[in-house]
Amino acid sequence: MSNYHIKHLEEYYQVYRKSIREPENFWEEVAEEHFVWRKKWDHVLSWDFTKPEVKWFEGAKLNITENCIDRHLATRGDKTAILFEPNNPDEPSEHITYSELYKRVNQFANVLKAQGIQKGDRVCIYVPMIPELAISLLACARIGAIHSVVFAGFSSTALATRINDSDCKMVITADGSYRGAKSIDLKGIVDEALDQCPGVKRVLVTKRTNSEVTMKEGRDLWLQPLLDAASTDCKAEIMDAEDPLFILYTSGSTGLPKGMVHTTAGYMVYTAYTFKNVFQYRENDVYWCTADIGWITGHSYIVYGPLANGATTVMFEGVPSYPDFGRFWEIVEKHKVTQFYTAPTAIRALAKQGVELVEKYNLSSLKVLGSVGEPINEEAWHWYNDVVGKNKSPIVDSWWQTETGGIMITPIPYVTPTKPTYATLPFIGIQPVLMDEHGSELKGNQVEGRLCIKFPWPSIARTIWGNHERYRETYFSAYENKYFTGDGALRDEVGYYRITGRVDDVIIVSGHNLGTAPIEDAINEHPAVAESAIVGFPHDIKGSALYGYVTLKDTGESRDQNNLRKEINQLISDKIGPIAKLDKIQFTQGLPKTRSGKIMRRILRKIASKDTSNLGDTSTLLNPEVVQDIMDNAL
Numbered sequence: 001m002s003n004y005h006i007k008h009l010e011e012y013y014q015v016y017r018k019s020i021r022e023p024e025n026f027w028e029e030v031a032e033e034h035f036v037w038r039k040k041w042d043h044v045l046s047w048d049f050t051k052p053e054v055k056w057f058e059g060a061k062l063n064i065t066e067n068c069i070d071r072h073l074a075t076r077g078d079k080t081a082i083l084f085e086p087n088n089p090d091e092p093s094e095h096i097t098y099s100e101l102y103k104r105v106n107q108f109a110n111v112l113k114a115q116g117i118q119k120g121d122r123v124c125i126y127v128p129m130i131p132e133l134a135i136s137l138l139a140c141a142r143i144g145a146i147h148s149v150v151f152a153g154f155s156s157t158a159l160a161t162r163i164n165d166s167d168c169k170m171v172i173t174a175d176g177s178y179r180g181a182k183s184i185d186l187k188g189i190v191d192e193a194l195d196q197c198p199g200v201k202r203v204l205v206t207k208r209t210n211s212e213v214t215m216k217e218g219r220d221l222w223l224q225p226l227l228d229a230a231s232t233d234c235k236a237e238i239m240d241a242e243d244p245l246f247i248l249y250t251s252g253s254t255g256l257p258k259g260m261v262h263t264t265a266g267y268m269v270y271t272a273y274t275f276k277n278v279f280q281y282r283e284n285d286v287y288w289c290t291a292d293i294g295w296i297t298g299h300s301y302i303v304y305g306p307l308a309n310g311a312t313t314v315m316f317e318g319v320p321s322y323p324d325f326g327r328f329w330e331i332v333e334k335h336k337v338t339q340f341y342t343a344p345t346a347i348r349a350l351a352k353q354g355v356e357l358v359e360k361y362n363l364s365s366l367k368v369l370g371s372v373g374e375p376i377n378e379e380a381w382h383w384y385n386d387v388v389g390k391n392k393s394p395i396v397d398s399w400w401q402t403e404t405g406g407i408m409i410t411p412i413p414y415v416t417p418t419k420p421t422y423a424t425l426p427f428i429g430i431q432p433v434l435m436d437e438h439g440s441e442l443k444g445n446q447v448e449g450r451l452c453i454k455f456p457w458p459s460i461a462r463t464i465w466g467n468h469e470r471y472r473e474t475y476f477s478a479y480e481n482k483y484f485t486g487d488g489a490l491r492d493e494v495g496y497y498r499i500t501g502r503v504d505d506v507i508i509v510s511g512h513n514l515g516t517a518p519i520e521d522a523i524n525e526h527p528a529v530a531e532s533a534i535v536g537f538p539h540d541i542k543g544s545a546l547y548g549y550v551t552l553k554d555t556g557e558s559r560d561q562n563n564l565r566k567e568i569n570q571l572i573s574d575k576i577g578p579i580a581k582l583d584k585i586q587f588t589q590g591l592p593k594t595r596s597g598k599i600m601r602r603i604l605r606k607i608a609s610k611d612t613s614n615l616g617d618t619s620t621l622l623n624p625e626v627v628q629d630i631m632d633n634a635l
């Protein structure tokens with residue numbers, strides 16, 4: 001028996017050791033006992049981090065939807081698979097059973113086929129948090145199409161970039177979306193994007209807001225009539241273990257977003273196994289992850305991981321503040337949620353509201369509280385633990401990335417003793433190492449360095465769509481034979497890890513991963529702007545917020561600064577999305593640069609954080625005089 005469900009600390013260590021000593025045997029047992037395969041693998045793992053190349057379960061044949069849906073029908077057909085909670089609390093929630101999910105996914109898959117989508121085609125999904133979103137991912141997977149979900153808060157330009165990068169043939173969208181008191185014209189955004197996307201031949205539109213939209217003749221079709229006419233059975237396409245399942249974009253420090261490619265078998269095995277253990281999921285639990293399916297958290301821990309375990313997974317359309325800041329807790333009470341997984345930024349926003357809004361509701365169903373997306377600060381950790389968890393629901397501070405596909409460093413609840421702000425121990429099969437700047441591994445405990453992983457795990461991304469060299473360069477070139485995460489971390493005296501934050505030019509704002517370069521590119525498009533630099537600074541709710549230093553052209557200097565600030569933020573909103581707007585914009589005479597012309601962000605970061613007592617080594621600065629000027633005018 002493989003240890004699919006770990007129940008105490010000794011067992012964790014025992015299983016962990018086995019997973020490290022005999023990784024192939026370990027993962028083979030998990031794969032063998034807990035999934036359905038059309039054909040078993042010929043070989044469990046082959047890998048070479050220098051190329052880099054990683055293959056798990058090579059030769060195996062399967063379809064992930066048979067694992068997430070079909071195999072549950074006999075025992076869990078009437079069990080709720082997806083529990084949809086709408087934005088408006090007066091609208092009824094929807095319980096989609098496994099049998100209904102089967103029918104709806106199959107109908108959708110048949111529609112995709114009828115519209116010309118074949119195995120390997122890319123389909124862009126730009127849909128809000130309604131059941132059709134989860135169903136469209138699964139429908140793609142059913143027929144072997146590669147889904148590329150774009151978070152429905154991204155702008156038309158960001159959407160177009162992603163559609164074109166992976167050459168999507170089709171876009172699935174909705175007429176509009178609800179977010180709290182607002183509604184958003186999604187179809188209008190898609191129309192704007194598609195002016196720049198000649199490859200898209202078909203747009204399927206689902207109805208949510210019943211708002212007025214324009215349907216382009218020959219390109220756009222309403223989804224519902226097609227679904228109604230489609231058969232509820234669709235044979236699952238038999239996929240190879242290493243066939244791509246999806247592409248999901250994440251920001252990089254430079255240039256275009258990176259289309260991370262995840263493949264089928266390894267991703268399925270790892271997300272299912274982590275879901276079971278990290279949330280200690282038991283039959284009849286009601287699990288709720290508040291993320292959007294537009295991010296990796298939603299892919300792995302709203303859709304694939306939970307469904308592969310036959311779980312009930314809640315999908316919430318709304319926001320934590322609507323109709324008031326008690327909404328999350330109202331939903332926990334209403335559906336008797338047992339596992340609740342959210343982001344530190346939400347916890348901090350809710351903690352600001354005072355305890356009455358929490359205490360109003362009965363939260364006694366909760367057994368596990370999860371945190372993800374950014375480091376959780378001490379204060380937020382205690383509030384979550386004490387006020388929400390009443391000191392009886394362990395907090396799982398789970399560290400991972402879009403690139404890792406699944407949770408990597410985390411406590412296992414009721415197994416690993418938690419420690420505030422620590423992600424604690426590596427998950428089964430994960431071999432983290434800390435490296436110093438010179439490329440040597442820091443051995444032993446009580447060390448701090450750059451976090452790398454030295455052995456492959458089943459759900460590691462296999463490449464960047466269309467740019468394998470960038471994949472190698474970004475993740476495998478900094479340290480020989482290691483995957484470099486981009487994060488810093490420390491290991492305490494007992495071997496617990498604490499993630500200290502990004503060490504590259506990625507800034508995490510409210511749990512959203514933002515690269516500085518695309519934001520700077522957007523600002524620089526403003527006709528009055530000469531150049532700009534973005535850094536992060538501490539913010540009590542967002543974790544980090546964005547501070548922009550902007551140098552104007554001569555022609556811009558006479559302009560009203562507040563108007564310029566508005567225009568710059570509007571431009572960012574249009575090019576990327578409102579999440580990338582700057583909190584502060586300082587106009588400067590110049591930017592501090594090295595002799596080779598590189599902007600010294602380190603100094604700008606210190607000024608933005610009001611930490612100017614020691615600016616560090618400034619001897620390589622070409623223009624030290626601008627630093628004083630920037631400090632004098634700092635916001």
Ligand code: WT7
Nearest residue numbers: 372373374375397398399400401402487499513
């Ligand atoms: C970056 C990845 C995968 C979850 C959603 C974000 C940061 C994530 C934690 C945590 C400290 C965390 C890291 C990581 N991060 N979880 N528990 N503690 N930092 O996915 O957008 O790919 O961002 O989020 O900096 O590298 P992502």
